[in-house]
Amino acid sequence: xxxxxxxxxxxxxxxxxxxxxxxxxxxxxxxxxxxxxxxxxxxxxxxxxxxxxxxxxxxxxxxxxxxxxxxxxxxxxxx
Numbered sequence: 001x002x003x004x005x006x007x008x009x010x011x012x013x014x015x016x017x018x019x020x021x022x023x024x025x026x027x028x029x030x031x032x033x034x035x036x037x038x039x040x041x042x043x044x045x046x047x048x049x050x051x052x053x054x055x056x057x058x059x060x061x062x063x064x065x066x067x068x069x070x071x072x073x074x075x076x077x078x079x
Contacts, residue, residue: 010051013044020044
């Protein structure tokens with residue numbers, strides 16, 4: 001099992017990253033807290049990059065395959 005809790009979706013990951021940045025920029029965290037926040041931020045960034053990469057691959061496949069699957073009218077299929 002992993003130590004990290006379940007990772008959120010893309011939008012929630014980006015929101016959490018922004019919140020972590022704001023907390024760290026305030027300068028009120030201890031060194032240990034800052035390192036923990038930084039580690040969480042890196043985990044979220046890698047997770048978000050993976051989501052975006054997967055989405056990009058899906059889009060590329062759809063674009064490549066757009067001409068392979070032609071739709072025909074329903075009426076024409078019954079003839």
